[in-house]
Amino acid sequence: xxxxxxxxxxxxxxxxxxxxxxxxxxxxxxxxxxxxxxxxxxxxxxxxxxxxxxxxxxxxxxxxxxxxxxxxxxxxxxxxxxxxxxxxxxxxxxxxxxxxxxxxxxxxxxxxxxxxxxxxxxxxxxxxxxxxxxxxxxxxxxxxxxxxxxxxxxxxxxxxxxx
Amino acid sequence: xxxxxxxxxxxxxxxxxxxxxxxxxxxxxxxxxxxxxxxxxxxxxxxxxxxxxxxxxxxxxxxxxxxxxxxxxxxxxxxxxxxxxxxxxxxxxxxxxxxxxxxxxxxxxxxxxxxxxxxxxxxxxxxxxxxxxxxxxxxxxxxxxxxxxxxxxxxxxxxxxxx
Numbered sequence: 001x002x003x004x005x006x007x008x009x010x011x012x013x014x015x016x017x018x019x020x021x022x023x024x025x026x027x028x029x030x031x032x033x034x035x036x037x038x039x040x041x042x043x044x045x046x047x048x049x050x051x052x053x054x055x056x057x058x059x060x061x062x063x064x065x066x067x068x069x070x071x072x073x074x075x076x077x078x079x080x081x082x083x084x085x086x087x088x089x090x091x092x093x094x095x096x097x098x099x100x101x102x103x104x105x106x107x108x109x110x111x112x113x114x115x116x117x118x119x120x121x122x123x124x125x126x127x128x129x130x131x132x133x134x135x136x137x138x139x140x141x142x143x144x145x146x147x148x149x150x151x152x153x154x155x156x157x158x159x160x161x162x163x
Numbered sequence: 164x165x166x167x168x169x170x171x172x173x174x175x176x177x178x179x180x181x182x183x184x185x186x187x188x189x190x191x192x193x194x195x196x197x198x199x200x201x202x203x204x205x206x207x208x209x210x211x212x213x214x215x216x217x218x219x220x221x222x223x224x225x226x227x228x229x230x231x232x233x234x235x236x237x238x239x240x241x242x243x244x245x246x247x248x249x250x251x252x253x254x255x256x257x258x259x260x261x262x263x264x265x266x267x268x269x270x271x272x273x274x275x276x277x278x279x280x281x282x283x284x285x286x287x288x289x290x291x292x293x294x295x296x297x298x299x300x301x302x303x304x305x306x307x308x309x310x311x312x313x314x315x316x317x318x319x320x321x322x323x324x325x326x
Binding site: 016019020021022023024026027032033034035036037038039040041051052054055057058059060061062063064065066067068069070071072073074075076077078079080081086089090091092093094098100 | 179182183184185186187189190195196197198199200201202203204205214215217218220221222223224225226227228229230231232233234235236237238239240241242243244249252253254255256257261263
């Protein structure tokens with residue numbers, strides 16, 4: 001079963017920035033990474049090959065465009081899928097799923113927290129946080145790593161989920 | 164097993180235009196339709212929520228963005244997936260898959276042919292064509308329907324695959 005870990009943190013804490021550094025480090029180590037993000041509202045998607053967009057506009061519940069290198073799918077949903085559901089229904093061929101957000105889900109989480117933000121870190125009140133990536137002097141009772149300690153963050157993920 | 168039918172025809176014959184009329188007619192009749200299209204080259208996809216695009220750029224092999232209403236996935240492939248593979252791995256919850264193109268695949272096909280095109284219709288040499296949608300006076304040995312006979316085309320699809 002593909003392990004799931006989610007990067008959580010207040011809006012603006014730098015979750016995507018962390019992922020942008022962490023993914024290449026994991027890839028460099030030979031792991032195949034999937035990512036998942038929840039969108040709070042409706043969103044639109046635009047294909048360069050516009051025919052699929054026309055299929056959707058015409059009412060297709062699911063549209064796929066595929067090439068030798070890449071596949072894109074867009075489909076209707078009638079509920080917010082959990083990370084487990086995303087894994088079980090849609091994600092194959094990867095070693096780990098690193099989600100962004102999904103903070104209410106019962107999966108292991110790594111918090112990103114920057115001291116410039118005038119808020120309490122999530123780890124003060126949220127369960128399931130296995131590490132905090134921060135520039136603040138926190139003592140959350142789980143490993144604390146620096147915002148640029150990408151190698152150590154990857155080490156922790158490998159040790160916890162991929163060893 | 165979800166039935167598959169593919170709309171085939173020379174480039175410019177109006178496959179997408181036909182799908183744009185056919186999909187709403189199928190939806191109006193209560194069917195859930197998936198569509199699939201093959202892309203001959205690489206293609207790019209752009210999310211309005213750009214974070215997922217950043218995940219891909221960073222090296223994620225698969226990225227999903229999901230909301231309550233919609234899910235989009237983009238993933239790496241290492242081969243051209245067949246329609247059966249697309250169905251088995253990625254497409255759920257629909258009554259029928261109407262593909263566009265994939266003319267070398269062993270699935271039932273409906274050809275779109277317009278007499279203005281100075282070519283032979285595919286049905287002259289291709290097997291698996293179950294109907295021809297055309298404005299030309301063809302006698303292909305399978306049902307011939309007009310380019311705007313959307314209701315009759317839907318009837319044929321329902322009778323053949325969904326009855």
